Amino acid sequence: MSAWVSSGCSHSRKTCRLGALAIQNCPWCVCVCPGALPGICSCLEYLQNFYNLTTTTRSKHSIHSKLKEMQAFFGLKVTGKLDSDTMEVMKKPRCGMTDVHNFRLPSRFTVFTLVTDYRIVNYTPDLNRGSVDHAIHNAFLVWSHVTPLRFTKVFSETADIMIMFRSRYHGDRNPFDGPGRILAHAFFPGPGIGGDAHFDEDETWSANSQGINLFLVAAHEIGHSLGLDHSSDRNALMFPSYTYKNPNGFQLSKDDIRRIQALYGKSMKSRIFSFHPPCQHVHLMIAD
Template sequence: MNPKISSSYTLVFSAILIICHAHSSNKISSPGDFLRDLNGTRKGDNAKGLIELKKYLAYLGYINYDNYPANSIHVNDDFFDDVVESGVKEYQNFFKLRLTGFLDQETVNLMSKPRCGMPDNLYNFSPGHGKVHRSISARYRLVRAWPRDKRNLTFSYSLDVTAAAKVPMVAALLKWSEISPFRFIITHVYDDGDMKIGFKSRDHGDGHPFDGKGGILAHAFYPPDGRVHFDADEIWAAEVRPGTMDIYTVALHEAGHILGLGHSDDPNAVMYPHIDYGQARKPFGQDDINGIRALYPNN
């Protein structure tokens, strides 16, 4: 499926869009759908849509029912149990919201915003992710670095990446090259890229289906996997426009993931996971700079 892209650019560059990865195979609905009637829901409630909330929280690393075998009877129902309350609190804590433990308006509003599909909390996931490092004072998260002898990264993209998307994509990579030790080099052989980029829709075979317009925007896999997918059902724009998702802004964020950075809870950071339609994020926050330098010191 070809992505829908709104653009006034005609100049073609070689480029990449690097998007983030969510670590649950459960299909989820867009938060705007299932959260609509859940405002005010709390522990002990039964409400239609809570099963989707559980999938959403698991998708982003806030709950893992495998850690609570006594609660396993509620994995696939609409009951707001202790596990959900704990996950909501974890979400609220990450984003510095009031720790109410229920779906108050502030929490619902933030959950409803489009975002990166990379989990915020990787502590619930150990296989394949490596150790997550975070200092007490820092807001950035370090997940996994490229090897020390790997500072030239090749990228390739599938045929569904259109010319209109390439200008802002390459601009995002060039920005990261200014504050990191990496050079980005195109290869025209798709399978040869350290990073392989494509637009995908719904269930696209990697175990992490997209949810259509809204909700999860994209995902990627940490070094050294390099597969990069973003949701073809979004309306992507090569410049900031109301009602569209800005390619440069999302690419800038997701390039940070492909280099090994996790999410930041600093709303001024490029690595903050939520972004609104028609919004552009200014690079880089000090947290982004501190994070990439901590991940790749002495380079």
């Protein structure tokens, strides 16, 4: 997820400061002068990280095409221009996994067995250990209650899914970016770090609406660990952008259920169940 930035724009600093109107009509102005508009200078980086734009395909046409692809995915008006709605989406906190994939799931990896273990390697200082344990446990429950999957926590040995909090460069070629935007990333099932989930320690993690809710992000990342890619369904847990939802009454979308059951099958458990994060009773409902 290495970042690259190139202006590719012959416009003057003054022109680049004209605002969204000038940028909308200049596809090359997707990365402009420092101090122009918040988020503009990271547009090329965004398209590279999440839409497979490469340093060898950064022509005006390819940038236009990737912008259209991104806009279509997020349900925006497809213009191929960096308009204000597109910039707003790009500035939102989100998962670090890409939104497009060039592979089919069965040929890319083997999904986990029905009994899978996980380990929390380290803890964020933002929450007490009990709150982290509850958030991660409940995030796994989201998926085990709609599939035959069962998850067991281990405390020392290497687990199928290793969960850790890390900052910036942390050894997997996918560095975090500090507070904001990229919140976490995970790896599809496979050898080595396959299945692991990493959370950006530079975020402020919480058990409520303050900061970033750990349960919501963990449930999303575990979806990746189990083999799901991003969904363009705004109601889906696997939608890439973060939006706080009250865990009390959290509802997994039909899209999430359909896709995870395509990999692992259906659960014989009740469709409605409860769990208990610290300090509150949470009722989790699964959409039929």
